[in-house]
Amino acid sequence: MTLNVDIETVFRFRKDGESMSVLVNFLKDIRDTGKLTHAARHSGLSYRHAWNLLTRWSEFFGVALVRRHKGKGTALTPFGEKLVWAGQRMEARLGPQLENLSQELASELVPFLPDNPAVIRVHASHGFAVSKLREILNHTPGMSVDLRYVGNQNSLVSLAHDACDLAGLHLPRGSLRRESAATAKRLLNPRIHRVVGFVSRQMGLMVKRGNPLDVGALEDLANPKLRFVNRDPESGTRQLLEQLLAESGIAPASINGYEQIEFTHAAVAAYVASGMADASFGVEAAARQFGLDFVRLVTEDYYFVCREELLATAPMRRLLDIMRGKEFQDAVAALPGYAAVDTGVIKTIDDAFEGPRRKQPRRRA
Structure with a gap:
């Protein structure tokens, strides 16, 4: 049996006793495509839920993450851009380490599975x-x-x-x-x-x-x-x-x-x-x-x-x-x-x- 394990990063911010998880890849899709509908679909979200998330994140940080331009789609604000770049740096830095940890876990489990x-x-x-x-x-x-x-x-x-x-x-x-x-x-x-x-x-x-x-x-x-x-x-x-x-x-x-x-x-x-x-x-x-x-x-x-x-x-x-x-x-x-x-x-x-x-x-x- 071939067993693969995925360990994924979660970006959770805390402020004044509150916490908020942010889908950085969702923001990256907005940046790359300029289309909220595309980013929502790619993340498995309805358009309404995606917009509600953006509103909640903006309220939490006290600054907007996106701007809507009539006829030109949706763009990230400088703060939204900074979140995306921070996320990409963290994923690039931690990716190999997380893959190593995933492999270690799989290697420990496989001997206990049938037909390995x-x-x-x-x-x-x-x-x-x-x-x-x-x-x-x-x-x-x-x-x-x-x-x-x-x-x-x-x-x-x-x-x-x-x-x-x-x-x-x-x-x-x-x-x-x-x-x-x-x-x-x-x-x-x-x-x-x-x-x-x-x-x-x-x-x-x-x-x-x-x-x-x-x-x-x-x-x-x-x-x-x-x-x-x-x-x-x-x-x-x-x-x-x-x-x-x-x-x-x-x-x-x-x-x-x-x-x-x-x-x-x-x-x-x-x-x-x-x-x-x-x-x-x-x-x-x-x-x-x-x-x-x-x-x-x-x-x-x-x-x-x-x-x-x-x-x-x-x-x-x-x-x-x-x-x-x-x-x-x-x-x-x-x-x-x-x-x-x-x-x-x-x-x-x-x-x-x-x-x-x-x-x-x-x-x-």
Whole structure:
């Protein structure tokens, strides 16, 4: 039996002994469509109930959340906009943690259920393609994967200590690849480990729409007028940024806001989009999700690493079929800056870590 658990956030505000829950996604739909009828239908509300909610929220806060424009639909007020951005930042920040908690609960319960299938334990850093794969696995009957979000190097530590079966790893192309690959190799054994191709993704600078500070390269982050928001020190993205800065001779201390951190690609993008920072470093898909401009700096290859014997098991063979299948390939193609590169192709450690420029010997499990 495949069991999935969802844990959702609730935004409840308290004031003078009163409390009020606000449907932030409902407000977001109003912002995105300009139509209260559409937002109400999407949230499963009648038009009358939706309007009553808006009235109650406005009375609670003492300020209107929406404005109605004759012939132009409904728009959020600045306060309503701020609520939406706060909600999006919280969801982006907490999403991976809540998914981890959901998976932990499901993993504890499944052994007590009848006909529970063999489980593949996956540790990988949070990313858009990984999330898409998880969505597909969640609605695939009989497919049970215990996917936990952990940092880039921590996933390999988990694999080395048999805490997972499949570990995510992303390596930059170009001049920094050798250094990153050497770090990863210290935790792997070329005789027993194999690499599964997954995707490539574009990494670079997320900046405000229109790029008002004319950010075009890493050097521009040292502009004293620019406010930066960073990823957490344990993330592979933060480590890649620090490698790029060192290569360019840029001191992190010269970047205003370098110690201000968020924990996901989406969270730093939401931080910039809400006006709290001017730039960040991350994946292109997150920038596009929040309507930001993007300056490409480097391509990363995202892999999975496992012991060779796992490749012969039925659950892993089925997982590989899903990765190679049309549904996942189409999902990756729809992600800005992502590409399905050698997805599901098995390589040795040395062949994979050399990078895609060399012609690779390939085989399928």
